[in-house]
Every structure is written in structure tokens, then in C-alpha cells.
Amino acid sequence: MTEFFGKRWHDMGGNPAGPITPEEHDFALWEKRVDALMVLTSAAGLMTTDSLRRVLEDMGADAYETMTYYERWIASIAQNMVEAGAVTTEELGSKIAEVRARGVTYGAAS
């Protein structure tokens, strides 16, 4: 059983950590699209900020290390859309296969 320290992994305030690296990036198109999907599905009443975070936080600490910010977001949005009945896992599976068959780069597949 995992020891519980009184807070979950995402509650990082006060944890020891390394120096701040003042990184700056402009956002890639696919990342902007993920952000837009979050805003628009929320406006459509299909999810909320809280339901986004519930899935993100349930992914656990490993996801924070192995997935990028918007990778975690799209995973959460997809989970939320399945839960809301907006799409099914079967539809997602077939559509992903169709997308991948279009080409090997994001530009070619989108």
C-alpha cells in the first residue's frame, strides 16, 4: 500500500525541487487545438475545469514526468468526452487508425 502523506501528488506546494529554468516556448498548432477543444467542449456543457483536473490528477505522478502538458490535457479531454457520451471508445479507435493511415507527420495526418 502506498504511504499517504496528507496530500496527493499534484499538490506540489512546499515540496523540495530544483532551480527554476525560465523556459519559454510558443505553442504548437496541435497544442492550441487541444486548448481550444477544452474551452469549447466546456462551453458546450460536455466537461468542466474540475472534470479536466479530476482525470489529470488521477493519472498519477508518472504521467507528469512522461507526458507533456497538452498530451495530458488531450488524454483527459478524450476521457471526459467518452464519459459525457459525446464519442465512444470504438469511434475514437477507428478514427485514430484512419488518421494514422493518412501520413506519418502531424501536418500530413491533420
Place this chain on the structure above:
Amino acid sequence: MPHDHYDHEHDHSHEGLSPSGHPYRADNDTDLSYWQAMEIALRELLIEKGHLTAAQLHAQINAMDSRSPANGARVVARAWVDPEFKAALLADAGAASRVMGFDIGPMHLIALENTKEVHNVVVCTLCSCYPRNLLGLPPDWYKSRAYRSRTVIEPRKVLSEFGLELPEHMQVRVHDSTADMRYIVLPAQPEASLGLTEEELAAWVTRDSMIGVGLPQAPQ
């Protein structure tokens, strides 16, 4: 939706740098990742099934691109020259920003006034909550483990890593954001900028000064 209209935003004609001088994240020209395929698939399904339209997505991305720290800078500059506006901003930052024409969305926005005695700094220890409607999307470091973890226990050390050394007598207040409550710092107006016009002043207001990890600066 093969080749829609916003692919032009992502050409690589600036020698790898965007107009703001930052590198683009790898995108169109790298191998399609599993999560990128998921984004395309989900977006297309939501459109096909009538939950969203391509036009809504396009409009949302345009709105996102139009938001930058320049919006927040205009709000700060107005507060520096207009005491009535400043009072309204400190009373209800969302309402005051809306009066200036900015869409603040449903979140609660609070402005924190820096003075000679008090310096405010904003963090989101739980996630990445940020006054995105006034400043645009948060920078990478704001979402990093280091910033989220340390700002609440050793803010002076964190600020020094941004090159900001505050005098010992100054109180540092750290504000932890939530999804529903966002903060923006109203930096103290530099003495050297007194007497300038509102438009001139806006150029002094940096993004970092509105997060609290920097101070306003004379435009370069």
C-alpha cells in the same frame, strides 16, 4: 479536416523562431505521436457528430492568439494614470477589465497591488491556473514542478532566480491560484515613468511584472 485554414500560422519561414523570437515546438514536421493522432481524431469526431464546428475552433484559436501580456499591460497603465479606475480594479478586477473591453470569462479575477512595502507574486501549486484572458497562455516555467513547489516556501530565493532581489524590509506575499480564482499583480509604477501617457506606460509593463517575478522596465 485535411489542411484547414490555420496551417499558415505554423510555417517555418522565420529560421525556426516565431515573430516573438521563441522557438516553435516541434509539430508538423515530426512523426505523428499517439496523442497528436488522438487530438485530430477527437476534434474530427466532435465536429462530425455536431458537438462543435470548425468555425468555432478557428475563432477560439484566433482569440487565443490575440491574447497577450499587452492586454494586461493596458489595464495596469490605466490604473497608474486613473485613480478611479485603480480603485475599481482593486475592488473587482474582472469587472474593471471588462469595462476596458476584455473578455474575462467566468473566473474570479483579483488584482494585487504592489507598494513600497509589499511585493506580491502569483503561483498555482495545484496545476497551471493563470489570468490567461489578460496575459495569454502561461509560460512553461509557470507550469514547472520547480516553480509550483518552491514559490510558496522560499519565494525570495525563487525571485532571485528571476534576477529580482527585494529589499529585506519588503514583505513578500505569495498568492496560490485556483481554477476559479486567478490573480494579476498591479506593479508599483516606477518613479522614472511618472508623467508619461497611458500608452507610453503600457510599454513599461512586462508580463513577469504582472506575475510578480519581475518589475516594470523602461522599454528597450
